Amino acid sequence: MIQYFSIMLIAIGIYGLLSQKNLVKLIVSLNIMELGVNIFIISIGYVADGKVPILSPIVNKSSMNFVDPLPQALVLTAIVIGVGVTALALSLVLKVKESYGTIELDEIRGDNA
Amino acid sequence: MNPTWLIALPLGFAFLGIFAGKFSKAFLWIASLANAIISLFIFNGNGVTSYIIGGWIPPYGINLVVNDMTRVFLLAVNLIFLLALVATSAEILKKDEKMSVAFMLSLAAINGILLTGDLFNLFVFLEISAISAYIMAASGKEAISKFAALKYLILGSIASSFYLLGVIVVYASTGTLNMADAAAKVTSLNPNVLLAAGLLMVVGLGVETKLFPFNGWAPDVYANASGRGSTILASVFPIAMISAFIRVITFVINSGKLNELIIVLGITTAIIGEVLAFSQKRMKKMLAYSSIAQAGVILMLIGIGSSKAYIGASMLLLNNGFGKLLLFSVASQIALVAGSDHFENVTGVGRKSPLFTLLFGAGALTIVGMPLFFGFRSKLYVISATMDKSLWIPAVILITAAIEVTYYFRWIFNLVKADAKLSEKRSPVPFGLALAGLLAVLVVIAFGIVPEANLDFFNRIGDLSIQLSKTLMGGM
Amino acid sequence: MDLSMIILISLIAAPILYFLAKFSHKIAYILFSFIQVFLFVFILLQKGIINTVSSFEIMDGLKLNFGFTPINWYFGSIIMLIISMSAIFMISIKKKSPAKLLLLSLVSTGAIGATLSMDFLTLVIFWELSTWSSLILIVLDKEKSFREAIKYVSVSAIGTYSMLYAVFYILKSFGTVNYLEVADKMKVAPESSKILIFVLFGIMALAKAGSFPLHIWLRGSHSTAPDEFSPILSGALTKIGAYLLFIMVAVIPSSSIFSWLPSIGGITLVNYVLAWLGGISIVVGTVMAIRMEDVKELIAFSTVSNSGYIVLAMALGGTYGTIGGLMHVLNHALASAAMFMSMAAVIHRTGTTKMREMGGLITKMPITFAAYLVAIISVAGIPPMSGFASKWLIYQQLVKNGLPFLAFAAFFGSVGSFMYVFKPLTGVFLGQLKPEHKNVKEAPFTMILPMSILTLLTIFWGILPSNAISFINKIVHYTGGKEIQLTFSRIIALTGQWDSVLVTMAFFVGFIIAFIIFLMGKKARQVDLMDTYTGGEFLYTAELYHFVYKMYRPFDRMFEKWPSMENWLTSLSYKIKELGALLKTLFYPKYPQGYVAVSMLTLLVAFWWLR
Secondary structure, three states: OHHHHHHHHHHHHHHHHHHOOEHHHHHHHHHHHHHHHHHHHHHHHOOOOOEOOOOOOOOOOOOOOEOOOHHHHHHHHHHHHHHHHHHHHHHHHHHHHHHHOOOEHHHOOOOOO | OOOHHHHHHHHHHHHHHHHHOOHHHHHHHHHHHHHHHHHHHHHOOOOOEEEEOOOOOOOOOOEEEEOHHHHHHHHHHHHHHHHHHHHOOOOOOOOHHHHHHHHHHHHHHHHHHHHEOEHHHHHHHHHHHHHHHHHHHOOOOOOHHHHHHHHHHHHHHHHHHHHHHHHHHHHHHHOOOEHHHHHHHHHHOOHHHHHHHHHHHHHHHHHHHOOOOOOOOHHHHHHHOOHHHHHHHHHOHHHHHHHHHHHHHHHHHOOHHHHHHHHHHHHHHHHHHHHHHHOOOEHHHHHHHHHHHHHHHHHHHHHHOOHHHHHHHHHHHHHHHHHHHHHHHHHHHHHHHHOOOEOOOOOOHHHHOHHHHHHHHHHHHHHHOOOOOHHHHHHHHHHHHHHHHOOHHHHHHHHHHHHHHHHHHHHHHHHHOOOOOOOOOOOOOOHHHHHHHHHHHHHHHHHHHOOHHHHHHHHHHHHHHHHHHHOOOOOO | OOHHHHHHHHHHHHHHHHHHHHHOHHHHHHHHHHHHHHHHHHHHHOOOOOEEEEEEEEEOOEEEEEEEOHHHHHHHHHHHHHHHHHHHHHOOOOOOOHHHHHHHHHHHHHHHHHHOEOEHHHHHHHHHHHHHHHHHHHOOOOOOHHHHHHHHHHHHHHHHHHHHHHHHHHHHHHOOOEHHHHHHHHOOOOHHHHHHHHHHHHHHHHHHHOOOOOOHHHHHHHHHOOOOOHHHHHHHHHHHHHHHHHHHHHHOOHHHHOOOOOEEOOEEHHHHHHHHHHHHHHHHHHHHHHHOOEHHHHHHHHHHHHHHHHHHHHHHOHHHHHHHHHHHHHHHHHHHHHHHHHHHHHHHHHOOOEHHHOOOOOOOOHHHHHHHHHHHHHHHOOOOOHHHHHHHHHHHHHHHHOOHHHHHHHHHHHHHHHHHHHHHHHHHHOOOOOHHHOOOOOOOHHHHHHHHHHHHHHHHHHHOHHHHHHHHHHHHHHOOOOOOEEOOOEEEOOOOEEEHHHHHHHHHHHHHHHHHHHHHOOOOOOOOOOOOOOOOOOOOOHHHHOOOOOOOHHHHHHHOOOOOOOOHHHHHHHHHHHHHHHHHHHHOOOOHHHHHHHHHHHHHHHHHHHO
């Protein structure tokens, strides 16, 4: 179920990228899409009634149905990267605003821009 | 020698460079020089070696894989990177020190892409290289370079999301992220799932390798980035990105249908690239479209996947690396001298300074594949390999090559055209450009005229690719 | 000495000469001409030797093969003769540069490698080498050359890549690219692949020989090339096209591999089409040459016409056709090189290429005049110069096969060549001397020498064509064709025999008689150019009163409305640019939405298609 939800988020993100003209809104769309991907990744590792995947004196049998820990680690990395890219994107938007005086796509003029 | 240094060294220096102020420029030189030397050591060897990172045994942990293909590519990448730095050393960038950090970051990421044996690790390195590429793309003087970089960023982010999605699909169905392990396990997968994962990854890597239609970002970025940025983006990046493409799409996924799709898209890329390059009025834009076309031919060869095709593809990659190094660094310098790189503006520049003509001419001749140059030898392999696949592909490739020859010669002629417009003063070629350029010219000529026996490492790439696509990726 | 060593020497000489020329132009140019003469003599001395060397693996299993057979020797000697003579000619040219020497050495290396090649791959590699270096060489001197050389680039690219395709197609089908082995395998090849290979090779041969419909590059490239390079371009490099043509029609005998096709006039359909292209080329070249105002453009079109003769002769095949064609290669190489050299000498001294700006130079440059005169007589095919014998043989073959229209084209070319070669003769050498050319001197010795050698050779083979035909007979024998019967002075052919010595004697006697009449007659009075009636107007521009100013105006008017064959390449380039604009709007729009949409669409379509 949650996977359909994440795919919907990705679709919404792509729709935003196609329809929006504002640069900041484009970046928000990107973030929505990335969010969808991240949720998808988490959903892969989900196991119904799963336990926390930590070996401890209480839970020490490896045969227990753990939640897959790897997707969570991947998502953490992906989130960090996403934040970095978003920051870079916003700084580029600032630069575009400085040079063109606008952040609306159709108002950006310039030779062959 | 442990190849981890290739990644760790530039990454460490990049980290230090943030705080080092003026020294970061020196760090960049040290890192790239050290990397070139280390890759030279790694080049001396053969066979497949796996290096375990962090003490976890593959397929549970991340490993670095050195095989015959990686050896050649590592050496080429680090050497071309160093030459590109030398060639563009005369250029003064805005915030030069900060920019050095981005270049070091890209060097680390590119070596990582070439080395890693893990799908998710590859994603991380792809992202690092992409981020540094966005910064390089935005490094141009004109405002348009910022906008171009933003467009690149949007497409690049979609691409990395898709690649990640593909990786997760593979992980969900095989339970592994190790390339070799995944390659062995995907064969038993539902073909539709495999196809979906493969397609997502093709989109993801297609953006970076400039496969049509995912390459919309490339012309603007290449044409407007700074000299150093565009040179590195055009000469070093393709090698790493296509290496990633080979590993993921053909070695791990290895689906026949997908390979057919890549052949079709590759040929389309070549046609569109050459046709558009033919009609360009700006030198760097022309070079950008030409890079797209070259990438198309290389990817098409990878799609064909025979031993000869791999030899041809790796030769073309290296040829493109050295050729574009020459062309982009000269074009950027000419743009500085002439004020812009428009066709009319650069007329006769080469007559004033013949060295420009020599460097640009050699680069252009090797890209179009004229005898005596490396490009010709790779062209022979391209035709031979495609001829084995189908009679139509070489015909199309040769028609596009005829277009390519025409426009490249138009630009060479334009440089040496007798015209009084630029006669005020001689524009000297900077020492760095002359040095690196002449070295690159020597390399392409040497590769063009040495007997085949001396180029054994290309044959080994061919053999390796056949083994790998049949059995499994090395380095479990 | 090993054959591959010769080519290596020539190749290594290129950078050495370049750096030497940085120090001294003079020494480097002299050294260059020594090397070229040495190479020429070396090749010439290999007469009668048959051997092959293969060395240097270019890609797996494929080596470069060089060798000597009578064919290689013949073409190699002709081409190196022209190149070495031009090299001597260059020593006193004004515009010297290191880059030119570098490229010239590469051109020469390519030409040697191509003519001494024993397989198609080696041929195409070295041919392409000489092509790209000559391309850059063309644009070095003149501003106009830029637009013109581009045509050469694309035409030669079309040619080279069709040939490259054919070579790999042959390699894939037959497993070898060696001439003789391919000839063997061709006999049993499927019909479609025979035609494919032949057409692709034909495109290359026509493109490089400068024959219709791929002749469009000659006009601009020959005329705007550096003056000292034009002889090589026209005399030597176009002859490699004839070499390939000869291999196609004689070594891989096209008459026998296409015997399943209907034949017309005793030749197969494929050859017949080729012969027609040659015939059209003769007519087009001749008509255009007559209309040209620029000396070098005129000679360029005469090259088109003469390439037409070679194509026609080779396509006809048969004893006389093949031998006539081979001899025409020699004759045209000598004559066109001599023509371009004499014009280069005139340009060297006067500094202009427009005919109407010259005139009366016969008294100032008599030896140059003589060289030009002999060359044009040979080109026009008038006895007693060597050009007659080859044309005569070609006519013999046309008569034998009974092809009236092609024969008409050939005769038209001969008559027309009178008209066009007469134009520079009167324009440049005869008529009134221009006031600004009062102090023009004869060309320097290093220019006179090669011109004289070429002239003497033309006269020698004119008087004794049997000498040239005797070694052409060896080539024909080598390829298994029929030889022509010869005596010391006679060539015996279908409709009769040609006794060149007798005719020369008759000409000589006639010349003596004419000379006596000339001496007995009244002495000519020199009149100034402006010394004329004008109906009350003053005279300012001497050019308008020049003899050759719009010389063949009525003829020109006759052909003015003819469709121009030269624009198809330009319009093709516009079409490509339009396509580029369309593709740009479709796939490379200004805003990122465009790419994103196209990418997503491709993803979905690809999934739907491959599923």
